[in-house]
Amino acid sequence: MTLYSDDDPTLQEHGRERIAPPRRVVIGWVAIGVAIVLALVLALVPAPFVIEQPGPVFNTLGTDEQVGAKPSGDAKELISISGKKTYPTSGSLDLLTVSVVGNPEQRPSWLEIAGAWFQPSKAVLPLETVFPPGTTTEQSNAENAALMVDSQQDAIAAALNQLGYTFPENVAVKQLIKDTPASSVLKVGDEITTVNGETITSIDALREAVKKNGTGKPAELGIVRDGAGSTVSITPIESQGQVVLGIGAGMDYTFPFDVKIQLNNVGGPSAGQMFALGIMDKLTPDTLTGGKRIAGTGTIDNAGEIGPIGGIRQKMYAARDTGDASYFLAPASNCDEVTGHIPSGLHVFAVKTLADSLKVLKAVRNGSSTSGLPTCPAR
Template sequence: MTLFTDDDLRPEPSTPPERIRPKRSVIVGWSFVGAALVLTLVLALVPAPYVIEQPGPVFNTLGTDQPVGSPPSKDAKPLITIPSQTTYPTAGSLDLLTVSLVGNPDSLPSWIEVASAWFTPSKAVLPVDDVFPPGTTTQQSDKENAQLMVDSQQDAIAAALNDLGYTYPQEVVVKQIIKGSPADGVLRVGDEVITVNGVHVPGVQTLRDLLKANGAAKPAKIGIVRDGVASTVEITPEKSGPTVIVGIGAGMHYTFPFDVMIQLNNVGGPSAGQMFALGIIDKLSPGKLNGGEHVAGTGTIDNEGNVGPIGGIRQKMYAAKDAGNSWFLAPQSNCDEVTGHIPSGLKVFAVKTLDDSLAVMKALTSHASTTGLPTCPAS
């Protein structure tokens, strides 16, 4: 038998349990996790002051107004129609390319979208102010791009018809005068510019070249027609960077011998001009201009056949490759952006004029070597 004293039966005093503190490394680790979660949330929600350029829809100028690769549509219309003229069968494609823009001043992309685009070769990140100058609304930008598309179509028709040997009235017209410029008070909106120093002016580029040749040291004699009356005025150009200007916005006015209708909605800007011109030439010419090949390209064009630089050319090369093209016509003045960024399997020709592009078409048609044709180097 076990005996207990009163003291033995009293419960022992309780002691509080020992608290185990987490290691310092664990605290630091969870702090980083929390900070990362907050940062991720911020990046996902806070808009970035950038927009993202990425490849947009591709359209075959020899086909319909539906994007290449889209399901057949009963509403599709021929992209180029020339109703009053004999047109000829075509083959392959002459693709024009577009760029889609993610973001605008009213709806900017998130930092996560921007960060992802930085590491995607087919995308480009641009400051929003470079694409939408301060004070320019999205609606104003869309309206301007729509007008540029209309003007580029007119210039493309002119370039094609001039190449095919058609004759028709085409005038260089003063469309804007900069206040305080050398032309202010001398020229008027609506004046037709005929000559510079006695040399005929067939297009805006020739006007620029002749003024540059005149220089800023002496007056240029400019022949004009105003309200049907011919006269000559003198204007001394002023230097503006590497060139000289008189302070006018000049454009073209055409009276075409027949209608050429281009059906392409919801696409803006002037960069499809070259491919419109090639598509028109192909439709109005016997044979297959591209030899039945799939050719893509980009570049502005004027009535004299000069091919000019455009934006978003890297994205357009990826769009061309994804649409199944092996050949690409790029403005020579864009080669610095092309070199080092050409997708595998795409050969890029450098063209300055419509004649350069037609030389590529001739080589493809005759299955001749393209080795001697100017290209943008791959690297």
């Protein structure tokens, strides 16, 4: 019995008999072909994700050039103060950034996503968590730039308040949300001075007062418009689980001297804490760092309250990889992301206020024990 006839053209070549390749060889070549196709798909097909990774590091006591970069020759002081005596500083107060790989117009490939999964210094996030639906890269950059400007002003206010300076601080209407109770009553630029008789001096105080009032009755707001004071009534509404007036509020400050922060191409509010510490160090005779390199992150308001930020794991790796930064100031509200993810060699302290951070810096520069200072709890 034969499986192939001698005159089968597939088995003959120039009079010679051809032997059919073994089945396992055929399967092997098919597998290789499938792998090549899969590799091309992974390399070329965009994924609905973005990658967060450690970004540049900047010393708030130094220049606007990133730490470790080759000097360009046209560097500027990151924090400059005029109209007030300043003092020499030492060491470093590093602010940390996160770089995002991918955007709505240019998403990373599946191959890049797969590689990021296995690197603890990187995080893979759904595209819509970083760029909400309908938001372009340009719009996102503009929003982050505005947040950076606001955070710089809040940081200046926090530092000067901590040092005992007094200056006008007003909560103001920066934006009106269409078809909300406030849109027909308030105007952009109005100062909000009270809510139901309670003095309002910060955004958090405004939020708490509106929440306390609730949605069932009007809130009585004291406002100042074009220099004239008046009282208006607005009934708050619920939006995404929050009690709101329907405004975007911000702070207006009149500082007693000029503080300028020079940092381009970095957005978001997360540098607030380190800006505030850098300003304080320049305005006080004694160095805050004791010559040591200290890194940190966190939003800050004019009262010195430090708030949570995104990408803290990537920022911890950025601090460690800078070289000699072994101390890290993290917002206490980020502890759930810190615990279990601290790179070796980094001492992380959990801080809630600017005063907490100053206690850490005092212990570090004096060489005192830091065992009693707050840290994120272990799991």
